[in-house]
Amino acid sequence: MDSTIKKICSGDVRSASRLIRDIEDKIPEAKAKIKKLYAHTGKSFIIGITGAPGAGKSTLTDALITELRKQNKTIGVLAVDPTSPFTGGAILGDRIRMQRHAEDPGVFVRSLATRGALGGLSQAVGDAIHVMEAMGKDIIIVETVGIGQQEIDIINHAHSVVVVLVPGMGDEIQTMKAGLMEIADIFVINKANRAGAKQLQTELTSMLNLSSKTADGWKPPIVMVGDAFKPDTFVKDTAKLTQKIEEHHVYLQQSGKLTERMHRKAMAEIKDALSSCLLEPVFESLTASGELEHFAEKIKSGKADPYSVAEEITQRFFKKQDKK
Numbered sequence: 001m002d003s004t005i006k007k008i009c010s011g012d013v014r015s016a017s018r019l020i021r022d023i024e025d026k027i028p029e030a031k032a033k034i035k036k037l038y039a040h041t042g043k044s045f046i047i048g049i050t051g052a053p054g055a056g057k058s059t060l061t062d063a064l065i066t067e068l069r070k071q072n073k074t075i076g077v078l079a080v081d082p083t084s085p086f087t088g089g090a091i092l093g094d095r096i097r098m099q100r101h102a103e104d105p106g107v108f109v110r111s112l113a114t115r116g117a118l119g120g121l122s123q124a125v126g127d128a129i130h131v132m133e134a135m136g137k138d139i140i141i142v143e144t145v146g147i148g149q150q151e152i153d154i155i156n157h158a159h160s161v162v163v164v165l166v167p168g169m170g171d172e173i174q175t176m177k178a179g180l181m182e183i184a185d186i187f188v189i190n191k192a193n194r195a196g197a198k199q200l201q202t203e204l205t206s207m208l209n210l211s212s213k214t215a216d217g218w219k220p221p222i223v224m225v226g227d228a229f230k231p232d233t234f235v236k237d238t239a240k241l242t243q244k245i246e247e248h249h250v251y252l253q254q255s256g257k258l259t260e261r262m263h264r265k266a267m268a269e270i271k272d273a274l275s276s277c278l279l280e281p282v283f284e285s286l287t288a289s290g291e292l293e294h295f296a297e298k299i300k301s302g303k304a305d306p307y308s309v310a311e312e313i314t315q316r317f318f319k320k321q322d323k324k
């Protein structure tokens with residue numbers, strides 16, 4: 001076995017961190033390593049935690065780690081922040097919030113910022129998860145910011161999705177419309193000591209009662225989590241959340257839904273891989289040659305339409321492939 005692969009599979013933090021960094025930087029060799037790692041993946045339970053920036057996701061993750069460590073589970077945490085063009089900022093904050101686990105060899109925390117376009121982030125998330133799976137982590141927690149498409153994406157990576165809402169943010173119902181309702185397995189109403197928590201709970205409950213999801217045999221529970229700075233109640237609330245996540249895990253296993261989700265994950269991974277094999281090189285070469293700009297100008301001035309442009313590019317690309 002390749003020595004890096006061997007090291008990662010034995011849980012070596014340095015090798016794993018380096019590979020995750022290479023994945024983020026899109027170093028071509030990283031892909032070859034992931035291919036070799038693949039046989040050692042697929043055994044971890046993956047939890048997605050999503051919600052607006054500042055909703056308290058990292059604070060909750062920290063509390064979940066504490067709960068899960070009581071059961072001796074090993075944990076990988078991946079904090080994904082597509083809003084930050086730099087490593088640092090929010091991610092530095094995350095590191096501080098999860099600091100108390102920094103010395104614990106059973107906990108491995110890494111972050112990914114956005115690099116490149118075209119769903120590259122989704123693939124990077126998937127690959128970083130694979131590294132943590134190969135390390136043998138029992139549970140992997142993926143924290144993503146619920147903005148735009150990103151929160152919908154998490155469903156392709158996680159087995160269980162926790163959506164974190166905060167009362168008084170005003171946009172809860174819109175967020176629901178944007179599809180969070182469909183992806184949430186568990187809701188958290190965080191900072192539930194604040195005004196409006198009860199009302200949010202009522203609204204959410206009635207929406208859930210109308211939802212078709214319940215027909216599947218799992219009605220997403222709503223967990224109220226109070227002030228993170230009041231340890232007594234916070235610990236109790238987050239223990240409840242941990243319990244709900246475990247119940248969902250059992251439900252997935254017993255209902256056969258886990259296999260279904262793994263199938264969906266495999267499909268999404270094929271799509272991501274195809275995008276990086278086919279779409280990205282084409283996009284990159286058109287960008288480098290300046291043709292992309294040229295096409296955009298033509299479309300802007302009404303001399304071309306995007307469909308014909310895409311057809312022209314596709315034809316040209318496949319001709320080049322044939323000649324090879």
Ligand SMILES: Nc1nc2c(ncn2[C@@H]2O[C@H](COP(=O)(O)OP(=O)(O)O)[C@@H](O)[C@H]2O)c(=O)[nH]1
Nearest residue numbers: 052053054055056057058059191226227228229
């Ligand atoms: N008052 C209050 N602040 C909180 C609570 N939970 C988290 N915070 C604070 O809210 C800020 C954002 O929390 P963080 O966990 O980083 O949110 P994230 O962006 O969703 O990961 C931090 O300053 C936290 O200390 C809470 O229950 N009550």
Ligand SMILES: [Mg+2]
Nearest residue numbers: 057058094143
């Ligand atoms: Mg965070």
